Amino acid sequence: MMNLIEAKNLTLRYGKKTALNDVSVAVPKGRVVGLLGHNGAGKTSLMKALVGLLPVQGELTVLGLQPTRDRQQLLEQLSYIPDVAVLPRWARVHELITLMSRLQPKFSAERARALLRRTSVGEGDKVKSLSKGMVAQTHLALIAAIDAKLMILDEPTLGLDVVSRKSFYEMLIDEWCDGERSVLISTHQVEEVEALLSDVVMLDEGRVALSISLEDIDRRFVALNHDPAAADAMAAAHPLLRYREQGRTTALFDGAPPEHVASLGQRVRPSLVDLFMALTRNPALNGKQA
Template structure:
C-alpha cells in the first residue's frame, strides 16, 4: 500500500504546554483511520498540522510534501470537512457548484450533481433553506467532487439525526470504494465508526497510545461476565470493569489471560469499550 500521510516524532507546544508529544503514525492508501481520543487529547491539533495551519517539530509528510510549506499543492488532493456550517447561505446549490468549478482545478461539476442526485437536495434551493443534514450532504458532495485522494472528517455527523448520519456514511463509503483513496476521521460517536473504519489510532494527553488495524485490536480483547468474588483474583491482569452489580462484573480483559478467567459468559467487545479501557489505563 502507498503511504499518503506520515507523522514521525511530531511534537507541538503552545506557550509552555505540550499538546503533542513525539507522536508517530501513518495513513496508507485504502485505509479509513479513526483518530480517537478524549476532548483535549490533541486530535484537533493533528488536523491543524495536516492542513498546514501551524508549525511543529518532527516530520510530517503528506503525499511527499510538507503541509506547512506546500499547503497550496497538498490541498489539491486533500479535503477537510467538519460539522461547522461554512457554506454561503445566500447562494443557491447550483451557484455554489459553479463557484467550486471556478476555484478548484480538479472539481467535477458532473460528479457533484451525481452525488446530489442521491439526496433530496434540489439544485435551485438556497443553501439557507437546507436543513443541517442536507447542508452536510451538500458540503460532502462538493468535497468529493474535487476528486481528492485524502479526506479528513472532523466530527462530521455531530448534531445530525440517525437518518442523516446513515446517509452520510453511505455517501462517503461509495466515494471511498473508488480506488486510491484514504480517510482520516475523528468522532465522539465511536460505536458508529466500527463498521466504517479499518484502522485506529488512540490519542491520550498528547501521546499516541495505540496504532492498530480494527480487526487486530478487537481480537486482542475479550468481554467477560464474572462473579464479583472471582474478580479479585483477576486484578493482577489489569481488567477494566464495564458494568458492575452486587453479584457480577462485566469486564474487558486481554485474551492472553482468558485461561485465568472463570467466565459466566464471553462476548466480543466493541471498539468503544476497548477505547474506554485504554483511556482509563487498563
C-alpha cells in the same frame, strides 16, 4: 508502498500547553481511519497540522508532500472538512458548484450533481433553507466530487440527528471509498463509525494511546464475560477495564489473561467504546477543562 500520511514524533505546543506529544501515525491507501479522543486530546490540532494550517516539530509528509511548505499543491490532492465548516447561507447550491469548479482544478461538477441526486437537496435551494443534515450532505457532495486521494473530516456530523449521520456516512462509504483512497475521520460518535472503520487511532492528552487495525484488535485484546463469583480473581489479574454488559461483568485485558482466569469467563469481542474507555482519560471527570 508509500503511506498517504506519514507522521513521526510530532510535537505541537501552545505556550505551556502541549497539544501533540511525540505523535506517530501512518495511513496507507485504501483505509478508513477513525481518530478518537476526548475534547482537548489533540485531534483537531493533528488534523490542522496534516493540512498545513499548523507547523509542528517532527517529521510529517502527506501524499508525499510537506504540508506547510507545499500547502497549495497538497490542497489540490486532498479533501478537508474542518470542525467549523460552514457554507455561505446566501448561496444557492448550483452557485457553490460553479464556485468549486473555478477554485479547485480536480473538482467535477457532474460528479457533484450525481452525488446530490442521492439526497433531497436541489440545485436551486439556498443554503439557508436547508436543514443541518442537508447542509452536511451538500458539503460532502462538494468535497467528494474532488478527485483526491485523501479525505480528512473533523467531526463532520457534529450536531446532526441519527438519521442525518447515517445518511452522511452511507454516502461517504458508497460513493468515495474505493480501496485506493483513504479517509481520516475525527469523531465522538464511536459506536456509529465502528462498522465503517478499518483502523483506529486513539489520542489521550496529546499522545497516541492506541494505533491499530480493527482486525488486530481481536487478536490483541481479550474481553471475558464472567459471573459475580469470579470477580475477585478477575480483579486480581489487573484488567484494563471492568464494565457491565447484558447483566454480567466483563473484564478487558491487553493480551492473553492468565490461564486460570481465562477459564473463568466467556470470551466476547471488545468494542471500540470499551477500548476507548479503558485507554483514555476523560478530562471532564478529572476536573480539567475539556
